[in-house]
Amino acid sequence: MPEAPLYDVAIVGGGPVGACAAALLARPAGGPRLRVVVLEPQVPALPAAGAPPDVRVVAISRASERLLRAAGAWARIAGPRVCAYERMHVWHESTGVAGASALVFDAADVGEPNLGYILESRLLQAALLEAFTEAGGELEAAPLASLEVGEDRVRIATARGAIHARLVVGADGAQSAVRKAVGLGAEVRDYHETAIVATVATARPHALTAWQRFMGNGTLAFLPLFDGTSSIVWSADETLAARLLAADPAAFAVELDRASDLALGATRLVSERAAFALRRLTAPRYVARRVALIGDAAHVVHPLAGQGVNLGLLDAAALAQLATAAAARREDLGSLGVLRAYERWRKSEVALMGSAIDTFDRLLSHGNGPLSRLARQGLGFVNRSQELRRFFIRRALGMTGELPEAARRGAPAG
Numbered sequence: 501m502p503e504a505p506l507y508d509v510a511i512v513g514g515g516p517v518g519a520c521a522a523a524l525l526a527r528p529a530g531g532p533r534l535r536v537v538v539l540e541p542q543v544p545a546l547p548a549a550g551a552p553p554d555v556r557v558v559a560i561s562r563a564s565e566r567l568l569r570a571a572g573a574w575a576r577i578a579g580p581r582v583c584a585y586e587r588m589h590v591w592h593e594s595t596g597v598a599g600a601s602a603l604v605f606d607a608a609d610v611g612e613p614n615l616g617y618i619l620e621s622r623l624l625q626a627a628l629l630e631a632f633t634e635a636g637g638e639l640e641a642a643p644l645a646s647l648e649v650g651e652d653r654v655r656i657a658t659a660r661g662a663i664h665a666r667l668v669v670g671a672d673g674a675q676s677a678v679r680k681a682v683g684l685g686a687e688v689r690d691y692h693e694t695a696i697v698a699t700v701a702t703a704r705p706h707a708l709t710a711w712q713r714f715m716g717n718g719t720l721a722f723l724p725l726f727d728g729t730s731s732i733v734w735s736a737d738e739t740l741a742a743r744l745l746a747a748d749p750a751a752f753a754v755e756l757d758r759a760s761d762l763a764l765g766a767t768r769l770v771s772e773r774a775a776f777a778l779r780r781l782t783a784p785r786y787v788a789r790r791v792a793l794i795g796d797a798a799h800v801v802h803p804l805a806g807q808g809v810n811l812g813l814l815d816a817a818a819l820a821q822l823a824t825a826a827a828a829r830r831e832d833l834g835s836l837g838v839l840r841a842y843e844r845w846r847k848s849e850v851a852l853m854g855s856a857i858d859t860f861d862r863l864l865s866h867g868n869g870p871l872s873r874l875a876r877q878g879l880g881f882v883n884r885s886q887e888l889r890r891f892f893i894r895r896a897l898g899m900t901g902e903l904p905e906a907a908r909r910g911a912p913a914g
C-alpha cells in the first residue's frame with residue numbers, strides 16, 4: 501500500500517478563516533516553504549459578475565484588509581463587488597437618528613480613506629482559496645472522517661483516503677469536528693436572539709455609511725453594499741424574530757421601517773431572509789497536542805459588532821506567524837510550546853472583545869436600568885469628544901491590541 505502523504509499542516513475547513521491560515525502558511529515571508537493541505541467539502545466559486553449580492557456578507561476591518569493583502573487575496577477581492585464604507589452612525593431608540601446623542605464615526609477624523617469594507621462571505625472565501633492553491637497549496641474537496649494524534653504526526657482519514665500532518669488546524673466552524681475528536685470542550689451560552697439577514701433596497705442612498713440602531717428588543721444594522729442596496733442584520737429577541745420571519749415581505753418591510761426609524765427612508769426586501777440562532781461559544785482550550793483551533797471553532801461572538809471573521813483572521817495570522825517561525829528555526833511546528841504561545845496570544849484578545857460586545861448587547865440592546873441609561877448617554881458623550889471618537893475609530897479599524905506581523909505590514913508575503 502502506498503504511504504499516506506505527510507504534510508506540515510492540514511487545515512480542516514476552508515471557510516474564510518481556514519482559507520486565510522492556508523494562504524498565509526503556503527507563502528511564508530522568508531521562511532521555508534511548507535506543505536499545506538485544506539479539507540473543504542463545499543468549495544465556493546467566485547460570485548458571477550453582475551449577479552445580485554449574496555445574502556451573507558461581512559464587514560472587515562483595516563487589520564483584516566492587511567492580512568488579506570499578505571495572503572495574496574486582496575487583488576482578487578478589491579473590485580466592483582466590494583463597498584468601502586466611510587462612516588458609522590449609531591443611535592439608540594430613545595433618541596432620534598439625527599439626535600445629539602447619536603454617535604457618528606467618520607474615517608476622515610483619523611485621516612483614513614474608509615473604516616473598512618462590506619463584502620460577500622463567498623467572495624472572501626473563494627479569493628483566499630484561490631490564493632492558497634496558486635501558492636502551491638493542495639485542496640481536498642472532502643470532509644474530515646476521523647483523526648488520530650500520534651507522537652510525531654496526526655493521521656487523518658477522509659472519504660478520499662488517509663493523510664498525515666505534523667499539525668492539524670481545526671477551522672471547521674462552531675460545530676467543529678476537530679474540536680470534538682480531540683476532546684477540546686466548548687462553553688455555549690444562548691443569547692435567546694435570532695439574527696435575520698437580508699438585502700433591502702432603501703428610498704434614500706446609504707451614503708457609504710453603516711447604520712446601527714439599538715432597541716429594547718435587539719439591534720438593527722444596515723451595511724452598505726456595492727450595488728446601492730443594504731444588507732440588514734436584525735438581531736431580535738426570539739419571539740419577535742419568529743414573527744418577523746413569518747411575516748410576508750410587505751409586512752416585514754413595514755416592521756423594518758418602524759425599527760429603522762426610517763433612517764434610510766422606506767425599505768423593500770430584495771432577497772430571501774436567512775436566520776441564525778445566536779450563541780456565544782468559547783473553547784476553554786484552543787490547543788491540544790498537534791492540534792490548534794481557529795475562528796468559530798474556537799470562539800463565536802455576537803454579530804452586533806461584526807467581529808467574528810475579523811477575530812478569526814487574526815487567529816489565522818497569529819498561528820501562521822508562530823508556526824512559520826518554528827519551521828524556520830527547524831523546530832517542530834506542531835509542538836505544544838508553539839501551540840501554547842498561540843493560545844496565550846489569541847485567547848486573551850478574543851476574551852476582551854467578546855466581553856466588550858456582550859456589554860454593548862446587555863446595556864444598549866436590552867437593559868433599562870441606570871447602567872443602560874448611562875450607556876445611552878455615553879454614545880452622545882463619545883460623539884462630543886474628538887479624542888474618544890478617534891480612540892473608538894482605531895478600535896473599529898482593528899489597529900489596536902497585539903497584532904500579528906502580517907496585519908501591521910500588509911504587503912504581499914514573499
Ligand SMILES: Cc1cc2nc3c(=O)[nH]c(=O)nc-3n(C[C@H](O)[C@H](O)[C@H](O)COP(=O)(O)OP(=O)(O)OC[C@H]3O[C@@H](n4cnc5c(N)ncnc54)[C@H](O)[C@@H]3O)c2cc1C
Nearest residue numbers: 513515516517559643644672673795796806807808809810
Ligand atoms: C448574522 C451574522 C452576521 C455576521 N456578520 C459578520 C461581520 O460583519 N463581520 C465579521 O467579521 N463576522 C461576522 N459574522 C461572523 C462570521 O460569519 C463568522 O465568524 C465566520 O464565518 C467564521 O468563519 P470560519 O471560517 O471560522 O467558520 P465557517 O465560516 O463556519 O467555516 C467553516 C468551514 O468548515 C467546513 N467544514 C465544516 N465541517 C467540516 C469537516 N468535518 N471537514 C472539513 N470541513 C468542514 C465548512 O464547509 C465551512 O466552509 C457574522 C455572523 C452572523 C451569524
